[in-house]
Amino acid sequence: MAGTIVPAIRAENLSLSFPVFHGGARSLKKTLFAGAKRPLAALRGSGVPTGGVIAADGTARIMVHALQDVSFSVRAGERLGLIGHNGAGKSTLLRALAGIYEPAGGWVAVSGSVSALLDPSAGMNPELTGRENIALRGRQMGLDGAALRRLEEDVETFAELGPFMDLPVRLCSTGMGVRLSFGLATAIAPQILLMDEWFLAGDALFREKARARMTGVIQGADILVVTSHALSTMREWCTRVLWMEHGRVRMDGPAELVLDAYAAGRD
Ligand SMILES: Nc1ncnc2c1ncn2[C@@H]1O[C@H](COP(=O)(O)OP(=O)(O)OP(=O)(O)O)[C@@H](O)[C@H]1O
Numbered sequence: 001m002a003g004t005i006v007p008a009i010r011a012e013n014l015s016l017s018f019p020v021f022h023g024g025a026r027s028l029k030k031t032l033f034a035g036a037k038r039p040l041a042a043l044r045g046s047g048v049p050t051g052g053v054i055a056a057d058g059t060a061r062i063m064v065h066a067l068q069d070v071s072f073s074v075r076a077g078e079r080l081g082l083i084g085h086n087g088a089g090k091s092t093l094l095r096a097l098a099g100i101y102e103p104a105g106g107w108v109a110v111s112g113s114v115s116a117l118l119d120p121s122a123g124m125n126p127e128l129t130g131r132e133n134i135a136l137r138g139r140q141m142g143l144d145g146a147a148l149r150r151l152e153e154d155v156e157t158f159a160e161l162g163p164f165m166d167l168p169v170r171l172c173s174t175g176m177g178v179r180l181s182f183g184l185a186t187a188i189a190p191q192i193l194l195m196d197e198w199f200l201a202g203d204a205l206f207r208e209k210a211r212a213r214m215t216g217v218i219q220g221a222d223i224l225v226v227t228s229h230a231l232s233t234m235r236e237w238c239t240r241v242l243w244m245e246h247g248r249v250r251m252d253g254p255a256e257l258v259l260d261a262y263a264a265g266r267d
Pocket residue numbers: 018019050051052053064065066084085086087088089090091092093
């Protein structure tokens with residue numbers, strides 16, 4: 001159809017670093033590099049199986065290189081899983097795709113409507129009630145009248161917040177906030193869904209409901225990018241997996257192939 005955006009994601013040599021501004025930076029330097037004979041700038045990581053690469057820049061400032069030269073593209077119909085050790089860069093990559101973080105190097109281009117489930121509040125105004133947040137989001141999406149009421153009913157039934165639906169969101173617990181934001185984000189079918197795995201946390205009943213709802217959303221979305229440490233979730237949901245290690249892509253390919261290699265590497 002003319003004018004329809006074909007959803008796609010492309011990242012080219014994407015790099016992203018966080019400066020370490022902390023009173024403990026001096027002792028961090030000492031701890032990490034004590035006894036090292038090499039200059040600071042030449043050190044690449046601390047050798048531990050977690051985190052990005054810690055290094056000093058030209059001014060001897062300490063930086064955590066969370067992403068380094070990450071390149072990949074995702075086409076409509078692909079469901080991409082991000083795996084890797086703690087601190088490998090998965091969440092940072094998702095946030096860069098969502099436009100929350102600006103790349104320090106390289107670029108990322110995302111076309112299509114995006115819904116990001118990355119933090120519990122997921123773009124909700126804490127001062128507004130759940131119901132008001134739903135209405136606001138619905139109107140931003142161009143809904144009104146019966147369509148807006150259907151959206152409200154759908155999220156209300158899913159979230160099961162009872163009277164808390166009419167209280168400011170800031171009065172909800174983290175888990176209640178997750179129910180609401182998950183319900184809202186998954187009620188409106190986006191072309192591209194970006195999701196951090198912890199969204200599937202919560203009590204057992206919610207996990208079950210969330211999984212069932214996700215199955216429908218995954219089928220409706222054109223592109224899914226999801227992080228998870230649960231390899232069974234990756235096998236179930238993803239067609240393709242990107243294995244990240246210290247901010248770099250270690251392997252990118254069909255889900256089964258990459259997950260088998262990852263599992264074998266961890267044995
Ligand atoms: N806001 C931040 N400020 C400073 N450093 C950060 C920030 N966010 C992430 N990092 C660092 O960037 C690196 C990548 O972190 P990221 O959260 O992307 O990893 P991850 O693969 O999602 O890890 P996990 O599986 O533990 O959630 C880590 O070394 C982390 O310490």
